[in-house]
Amino acid sequence: MDFLIFKAPMLMVQASLDGILLGILFALIAYGMALQWGVMNIINIAQGDLVILGGYIAYTIYLWGIHPAWGVIISPIIMFFVGWGLYKLVINKVVDRDLFISILATFGIAIVFQQLMNFIFGADVVVAQSEYGTTMLFDNSVTLPNSKIFSAFISVLYAIALVIYMRKSKLGRAIRATAQNARAAKILGVDTEKVYAATFGINAALCGIAGALISITLTLHPYVGLPYTVRSFMIVIVAGLGNLPAVAVSGMGLGLFEEFADYILGTEFRIGAVFLLLVLILVYRRFKLSRKREYLK
Amino acid sequence: MNKIAKLFVTFISAITLALVSFTSSFAKVEGEYIVLGSAISLTGKYSSNGVHTQNGYNMAVERINKMGGVEVQGKKYKFEIIYYDDESNPKRAAQLAERLIKQDGVHYMLGPYSSGLTKAIAPVTEKYKIPMVEANGASRSLFTKGYKYLFAVLSPANQYLEVAIDLAVEKNGGKGVKIAQAFEQDAFSQDVRLGILDAAKRTGSEIIIDDKLPKELNDMAATLAKVKAVKPDVLVVSGHTKGALTAIRQISEMKVDVPMLAMTHCDAAKLSKQHGKKSEFALCASQWHKNLSYKDKFFGSGKKYAKDFQKEFGYDPPYQSAESSAALLVFKDAFERANSFDRDAVRDALVDTEMQTFYGNIKFGPGGQNVAKPMILFQVRCKGDDCENRVVAPTKWASDKFYHPIPKWSERS
Numbered sequence: 144m145d146f147l148i149f150k151a152p153m154l155m156v157q158a159s160l161d162g163i164l165l166g167i168l169f170a171l172i173a174y175g176m177a178l179q180w181g182v183m184n185i186i187n188i189a190q191g192d193l194v195i196l197g198g199y200i201a202y203t204i205y206l207w208g209i210h211p212a213w214g215v216i217i218s219p220i221i222m223f224f225v226g227w228g229l230y231k232l233v234i235n236k237v238v239d240r241d242l243f244i245s246i247l248a249t250f251g252i253a254i255v256f257q258q259l260m261n262f263i264f265g266a267d268v269v270v271a272q273s274e275y276g277t278t279m280l281f282d283n284s285v286t287l288p289n290s291k292i293f294s295a296f297i298s299v300l301y302a303i304a305l306v307i308y309m310r311k312s313k314l315g316r317a318i319r320a321t322a323q324n325a326r327a328a329k330i331l332g333v334d335t336e337k338v339y340a341a342t343f344g345i346n347a348a349l350c351g352i353a354g355a356l357i358s359i360t361l362t363l364h365p366y367v368g369l370p371y372t373v374r375s376f377m378i379v380i381v382a383g384l385g386n387l388p389a390v391a392v393s394g395m396g397l398g399l400f401e402e403f404a405d406y407i408l409g410t411e412f413r414i415g416a417v418f419l420l421l422v423l424i425l426v427y428r429r430f431k432l433s434r435k436r437e438y439l440k
Numbered sequence: 441m442n443k444i445a446k447l448f449v450t451f452i453s454a455i456t457l458a459l460v461s462f463t464s465s466f467a468k469v470e471g472e473y474i475v476l477g478s479a480i481s482l483t484g485k486y487s488s489n490g491v492h493t494q495n496g497y498n499m500a501v502e503r504i505n506k507m508g509g510v511e512v513q514g515k516k517y518k519f520e521i522i523y524y525d526d527e528s529n530p531k532r533a534a535q536l537a538e539r540l541i542k543q544d545g546v547h548y549m550l551g552p553y554s555s556g557l558t559k560a561i562a563p564v565t566e567k568y569k570i571p572m573v574e575a576n577g578a579s580r581s582l583f584t585k586g587y588k589y590l591f592a593v594l595s596p597a598n599q600y601l602e603v604a605i606d607l608a609v610e611k612n613g614g615k616g617v618k619i620a621q622a623f624e625q626d627a628f629s630q631d632v633r634l635g636i637l638d639a640a641k642r643t644g645s646e647i648i649i650d651d652k653l654p655k656e657l658n659d660m661a662a663t664l665a666k667v668k669a670v671k672p673d674v675l676v677v678s679g680h681t682k683g684a685l686t687a688i689r690q691i692s693e694m695k696v697d698v699p700m701l702a703m704t705h706c707d708a709a710k711l712s713k714q715h716g717k718k719s720e721f722a723l724c725a726s727q728w729h730k731n732l733s734y735k736d737k738f739f740g741s742g743k744k745y746a747k748d749f750q751k752e753f754g755y756d757p758p759y760q761s762a763e764s765s766a767a768l769l770v771f772k773d774a775f776e777r778a779n780s781f782d783r784d785a786v787r788d789a790l791v792d793t794e795m796q797t798f799y800g801n802i803k804f805g806p807g808g809q810n811v812a813k814p815m816i817l818f819q820v821r822c823k824g825d826d827c828e829n830r831v832v833a834p835t836k837w838a839s840d841k842f843y844h845p846i847p848k849w850s851e852r853s
Contacts, residue, residue, distance in 0.1 A: 158662065266487040267681065267708075270715070402661075405662035409651070410622070
């Protein structure tokens with residue numbers, strides 16, 4: 144039973160596609176995290192809760208009778224200002240402190256957000272209906288929900304747009320300069336305060352897009368943010384900061400790994416397997432690093 | 441010690457004395473009131489069901505008080521409940537139980553919402569020998585610990601979906617069936633799973649998929665792909681509201697064809713409202729349904745209860761509210777039979793409870809669980825986009841025929 148996947152090759156196609164589509168969505172969240180981690184040196188524990196808040200925005204417009212897919216436009220706009228406000232209110236006070244302070248601060252933000260969402264939207268699990276239907280492949284043996292394809296497509300689209308924006312626009316260049324060396328950038332006339340606020344806003348906007356996509360592909364609940372934080376943290380750890388292709392590959396890779404772990408080890412070990420992989424990667428990195436240090440000596 | 445310090449000390453001791461006399465006056469029965477205590481989730485992740493529970497308690501208190509209250513030794517008493525918000529947090533719930541008992545002097549408790557919180561409170565009530573009637577903790581492990589002061593008006597979790605397996609076997613001409621199951625890894629869902637394992641053994645059925653879903657998981661695609669490949673006769677899913685909503689979403693999106701789909705938490709998840717036609721034909725376990733024919737003199741029938749509840753709170757009562765109301769009826773009955781406020785006399789009266797309420801028959805087994813009431817199954821049926829839950833099992837109360845097998849997705853509009 145455990146190795147059903149090897150008996151039915153179509154399952155392998157199904158698992159791969161499911162893993163990749165989901166991985167792309169996670170990569171989008173992770174990209175936001177990598178961006179602000181790289182620029183501001185802040186690990187945002189509230190990342191997942193920003194995602195869920197974005198989802199609730201999409202869900203709200205769905206309740207108003209607007210198709211939830213519009214959430215991928217409306218949600219990031221609102222979330223950008225939420226992120227901006229959050230920076231002005233809290234993050235700017237911890238941005239040049241050590242990492243631990245920022246983890247504590249964002250952990251606090253996460254709790255506040257959870258309670259607020261619980262207060263405003265209630266503690267029920269909710270879903271928005273996209274009614275996109277299903278794509279069937281290989282004589283109906285592989286089924287792909289169109290909502291998942293849509294969400295992967297939108298994620299890729301926004302990621303590309305963001306890369307172009309970072310390369311071409313003035314603010315994008317300023318963000319990259321600040322990431323490389325904040326002091327030097329400041330001396331050369333970059334308003335780093337504004338850059339930080341914008342970065343945090345862009346990260347929140349990315350979360351907003353992801354949240355809107357999650358509202359039509361998965362489920363929403365005020366307290367399910369943390370798994371998204373952990374997942375994106377892992378993707379960033381594996382990929383490294385400021386490296387979009389690596390984030391995309393690592394996101395998809397983790398998605399794939401998770402699906403296959405499910406088939407081979409069993410569903411109960413699915414998340415465990417991902418954590419095990421994380422430990423192995425960290426150990427491997429340390430090992431590589433220590434060798435490098437010896438070489439430098 | 442100067443004058444001011446002396447004055448200060450006097451002041452503090454006066455306040456302390458006043459507080460002490462105040463708390464001790466707040467004992468089990470105050471004037472004409474019998475004071476019950478409950479820690480309940482008014483905020484946090486269980487807040488919606490916590491509120492359903494509280495509404496159920498309040499509805500019953502109001503009704504019983506209006507209809508003459510509780511008669512003990514020829515005197516009429518009224519119920520009153522002290523609530524504290526446990527924030528959906530087991531540690532907090534246990535603290536609050538302690539506070540209710542030690543500071544507020546409560547001698548009789550009503551249960552919190554969920555198995556987890558009931559598990560946190562039960563050791564406290566047991567330690568102080570406080571009888572607790574609870575209505576929202578179904579986990580089997582609550583009833584195997586030998587608790588003497590815990591009484592549950594609801595059926596234990598392992599009974600939730602046993603009926604469904606029996607039904608599947610019956611439809612299969614009495615032969616065993618192939619079962620695929622996916623359960624979340626929490627106490628409640630795993631208890632439901634144990635029930636299925638028992639039922640499978642009893643009926644000679646075979647379990648071909650047995651997935652345990654991690655708590656963080658909100659994607660069941662892998663499990664469902666396996667289900668598609670092995671084609672079981674029954675698919676059983678239990679993972680609270682998240683599990684129910686995820687399952688229906690992905691079963692419909694992945695076009696998974698199973699002859700029978702059985703779940704828990706459908707009405708808590710507002711399945712038929714959130715997923716509409718996609719949830720049609722799903723079988724759901726429930727503690728109670730308003731169409732059942734049980735009766736009592738306080739609420740009349742289930743239908744009447746539902747009508748009154750709707751009038752009072754503005755929504756249709758979920759079973760969480762109904763069973764909470766029933767807990768108060770049990771307490772009233774026990775007080776009157778004990779004809780005393782002695783905790784042990786009340787406890788002994790609770791042990792001998794045998795009554796019918798609008799919610800169902802109530803009689804406690806040796807572990808404190810209700811053994812007199814079967815679980816029911818309803819099936820989601822739709823007319824156009826309008827879906828509702830109809831009772832299909834057990835046959836005694838079935839208002840509709842069980843639709844089997846579920847039509848294939850390709851044949852559904």
